[in-house]
Amino acid sequence: MHSPKFGSITNKHMIIDFRSDTVTRPTPAMLEAMMKATVGDDVFGEDPAVNELEQTAATLFGKEAALFCPSGTMTNQIAIKCHTQPGDEVICDADAHIYQYEGGGIAANSGASVKLLPGDRGRINALQVEQAIQPDDVHRPRTSLVCVENTSNRGGGSCYDFEELKKIKQVCDNNGLPFHIDGARLFNALVAKNETPRPYGELFDSISICLSKSLGCPVGSLLLGDARFIKKAKRVRKLFGGGMRQVGYLAAAGIYALQHHIERLSEDHEHAKMIGAALQTQTYVERVMPVETNIVIFETKETSAKDLVALLKDQSILAYAIAPTKVRLVLHLDITKEMVTRTIQILENLKSA
Template sequence: MKIDFRSDTVTKPTPEMLAAMMSAKVGDDVYGEDETVNELEHKLASMFHMEAGLFCPSGTMTNQIAIKCFTQPMDEVICDQTAHVYRYEGGGIAYNSMASVRLLHGQRGILTPEMIEPEVNEENIHYPKSSLVVLENTVNKGGGKCYTLDQIAAIHHLCAVKGIKLHLDGARLFNALVATGDRASDYGQYFDGISICLSKGLGAPVGSVLLGSAAMIKQAKRVRKVLGGGMRQAGFLAAAGIYALDHHVQRLAEDHQHAKALAAALTETNYVESVMPVETNIVLFDVAKGFKADEVVHALGKKGILCNTTSNKTIRLVTHLDISAAMIDQTIDVISKLAI
């Protein structure tokens, strides 16, 4: 049996989620006539106290649509140098929005107003216009590190003073909410756009929702069409998202505990130099001197434990709803006895 820690995107729908999908009421969403898509968009917008939502195939699409809506060609996007919108979205900021990027070096990807303010360009024809700040919560490359609402509020205040839009890549936002105890309803006041991914920790097979003002979502729907993201009877997919929101949020705490157990086991081995502190469901660890990350991954794979490298010395494991407590125990046993 393989135990798959490569990502929380590898999950399969539960039987109950499949049943919800198969019984969904559907229509043509491009005409706005899919009842289940409309329900999902309204549900998330209400949850985060925002005006409207737009269901899309992926978090990359919701992020790229938001950036397109909040910038003009020759503008500049400010984000951390590890940000998903910069590293893992195929150069989409340049391709889709014709904007440049100002990269900051946050602590595990977490930005502060003190980092951002000096990088906001003054009005000058030689400089791109600083028009958007993008945050990521949780921070993937930061090992699932979370922003708190107080940190977000301070950045929002700076953006408001500077006249800059603020977007959140919330790929694993519900992990952050469960870990911090913050409320979704407090988020809408701080962001012009929020991208919510349903296919990671929440376990839906496909889909993300972009949240924003009614006017922004109207524009976003046009951009989605241009990007080829208009779907027809998408309610079958939206139903999985609704089921996930109703049944899979609080159980994220279990994934977090599993990740912490794995981290504790890794610290006791001779082939691990350090483990990044675990807050949510991502475990990042560096291999010790004399070991290679890809060799450790290969050795774990031979024992049925699947994971990925993120650099030549760093390995990532991600817990999710398809990982049981028994699987964690088995993995810890493999980790403790692994000979490389």
């Protein structure tokens, strides 16, 4: 493969980090809220900030309860363990985070297998789910859970159509299956689709939402469900070593994010579309996946993703190679309009060698 080269670009001192929306740091206002938090021992259920965060999130989605956890991987893995028994099978897209990026946790934590479906940019449909459900046969694993991811990370931040989710829910109900959503970036989908949280609360048996991605918190995710489910989930969290003590300092960041960082996600989406449009016309780009939210994924031509990422790093732009010819850029609250403009300038000055 040929490697592109840069034209003459100056001002290399400014680091622009597109590797993930997990790289954000608390804003001054968020830090202030964290410092002022009233805390207690959360394992005893005595941390006021955690209790407020959990109740705020549960109310937002119309669920009975929520559970604050260190990571989105933990909230997903807790949900899967609560919904399954060893030997069961989980239905999800082949690119789902629960399968691709959670360390084999479905097998290790729950003893379950996975039925992988070839979706459309990370999105599966009701017919696929219906056809994937195992028959009642002792030779087969027992289908016990359906999981979707919204937005889809490897799908380039793609969003589900809510009507399709309703159809999948109907298949789940017809077959007695719980329905879980990995909503690590669910707020991005809600903003992009001009939707509200409560219908999602009504549709899903369990919901995982991440605070440390687009919402800009330093740590934390929430698992939502009915009271009985969350009681079970709290026991599993303890089993996984996820019980935390005076964690209200982090919960306060989550409260602040839910109050102040949701509407601004549209800025990230607009910035992502600007970069996606710039990439469309570059000779070293084979294809840009449709940009719906804050993720831009493009396929390289005549160079490897690894080489392109290395060249971008030389220009103080950090990106992520997610496949041999695929590069991912993720927009977030630490990326300014100036950074977007500079990034586009650099991308447009790349020339094929």
